Amino acid sequence: MTQNTDHVEITNQCVCCDACNPVCPQWAISSGNNGKYVVDSTKCYLTPCLANYANGNFYNLPCVSVCPTDAIVKS
Secondary structure, eight states: OOOOOOOEEOOOOOOOSSSSSGGOTTTTTEETTTTTEEEHHHHHTTSHHHHHHHHGGGGGHHHHHHHHTEEEEOO
């Protein structure tokens, strides 16, 4: 079985507003060591969001749609 590697990452544009963390259905987003939020890719690709990602509906992902700085990008 091949592991799906589709997930998102959070860039340096992150202002740590915490908008993305509570909307993630798999709790894949957390505060990293440097204060910037990070995505645990082992959890992200398992989410119900994957169908949106695979169908090209990237901007419909909960985390992406609430990010005020567009810091969440395709990985």
